[in-house]
Amino acid sequence: MSEPDKYQKVIELAKRRGFFWPSYEIYGGEAGFLDYGPLGSLLKRKLEQKWIDWFVRRENVVLIDSAIVAPEIVFKASGHTAHFTDPITTCKKCGRKWRADHLLEEQAKISGEGLTLEELGRLLAEHGVRCPECGGELEQPQAFNELFKTTIGPYSEHVGFLRPETAQGMFVNFKRLYDLVRGKLPFGAAQVGRCFRNEISPRQGPVRLREFTIMEFEFFFNPKKPECPKLSEVLGEKLRLLPEELIKRGVEEPVEVTVAEALDRGYIKAEWSAYFMVRAKHFLNELGVPDENQYFREKLPGERAHYSAQTYDQVVKLSRWGYVEVSGHAWRTDYDLKMHMAHSGEDLRVFVPYGEARKVKRLRLKVDKARLGASFKDKATLILRLLEVTPAEEVAEALSREGVYQLKSNGETFELTREHVEVVEEEVEEKGERILPSVVEPSFGLDRLLYVTLEYAYTERGDRVVLRLPRDLAPIEVAVFPLMNKDGLPEKAREIYLSLLREGFTVEYDESGSIGRRYARMDEIGTPYAVTVDYQTLKDETVTLRDRDTWKQVRVPAGRLPKVLRSLFRGEISFEKAGEPLQTSG
């Protein structure tokens, strides 16, 4: 590949025409940050708007916009402070950095999981663990956390973090949102916003950033009614999947199955996930990515986030890096709500009434709070709250089998015995039950999608670039040119330009250079239509309308332009039907 690859060409175009470029260039730049220029900002907004149209407006999803900075407790609850931190040790000799827990496992055959940094350091020293590269001694392990840390207000001990995902905004606001949709499951809550992850070494331009924009929604449903009523609309749809089961058998190519088959074979565990994956596939189609250049790859247990019971990444083929993730479809179960419930003390369960009250026998946990306090001190409250959302059957089973129940929190395990908790059976009358909704999360990287859209739109015609952007995403919608820069043509063209602006179009007026050059400029930034005012316009008020992709032209009465353009953008008419075909000498 000695020729500049498509990535290089797209990046060059993006910089040159003002879609995006590296941030802080005048100071030498800062890796992992990107600034959007005039065209990029417009494109980004349109992409966001389209996503909202697809996943918010047309689904039962509400849009929110929550704070970016959060106090530490939020990410303690979500598990990010515990799971977002890797213990890293540095070689004193060669300076290489290693995962301390991995080295301990490799060289001393001891699991490094759940150990503190001090314990890790002690064990590394005791077992004589050395740098695998040069054999040098290792420094005391340090935590590397990908959360951006800050302080809130003037007190340095009040730690805050920039959010690494927008999802927590939907979870912490769940009670209000559930109330606002008037207490009905299922429903979704979405937001689009900036997120921050302090990547060790960001690469790959717009694909891996430290500050980026996520579009995602949490879709809450009753785990006892996991059926997706819209599934019937998509059962016959084909999905290209590479599930864990096949990856483990060494399969590298995705299989094409219908949604029905994917669910039958257990490839996709949640119906709602399957439904939204189909939507995501179509969304990428709309951005210009055909089916054969995208598929869904399941994350292996070790790759998965701490909150996820199943995750599929939607990956798209790019010129440079092969398949790159553009969206993630995680089944987060009730993990987040459960954790926020435990840490905040708020009851985040929803009440689901039975048709009629029923008498049921059930197991109940009877906690000896005094003993709990004596054994676990300041953790007792957290344990108490966690027990409230733990199935009694699970505890009963563990106690009767092993005499001890291992209660897991983020990074901690508490051992509970019969002294702390007893399981009793009782009969009660129930009018309904309180449940924690289960959650599927489709999450899209806006910056990546924008790049993908540009790359798939990028074409060359001779030595000219034609950016065949989806029409509804083009940053400039219409261009207006006077054919000649004299004889009153510019005046007439300006008039039409202003009228289109008044009609709400994003329009550009250009009278500089030859007509061909002006068409070329518009092709390069993806403007789908160009209006040219010529001498005939002065006689009969008609203009020519030119199509970006075919370079064909039709003649249209100037007054009908808004209507014609709207139909074209909606795809209601073909370009040939937009007006009288025009013969060009071109």
Add this chain to the structure above:
RNA sequence: GCGGCCGUAGUCUAGCCUGGUAGGACGUCAGCCUGCCACGCUGAGGGCCCGGGUUCAAAUCCCGGCGGCCGCACCA
């Protein structure tokens, strides 16, 4: 963070080895020309990633930083 390669107008690039403060192409702007696809002509503006060192003199040599690409590691 490690290793390799790299950093010159808006963009692409010559010059770097063999120090003497930069040349081109495209684009942009102004004017002429131009009756539908980057035509032509004239003119203008615009640059050595940052810092330090060596030297009479640094785009050029040395060191450090920052950034880019590739590989390793990392990627909740």
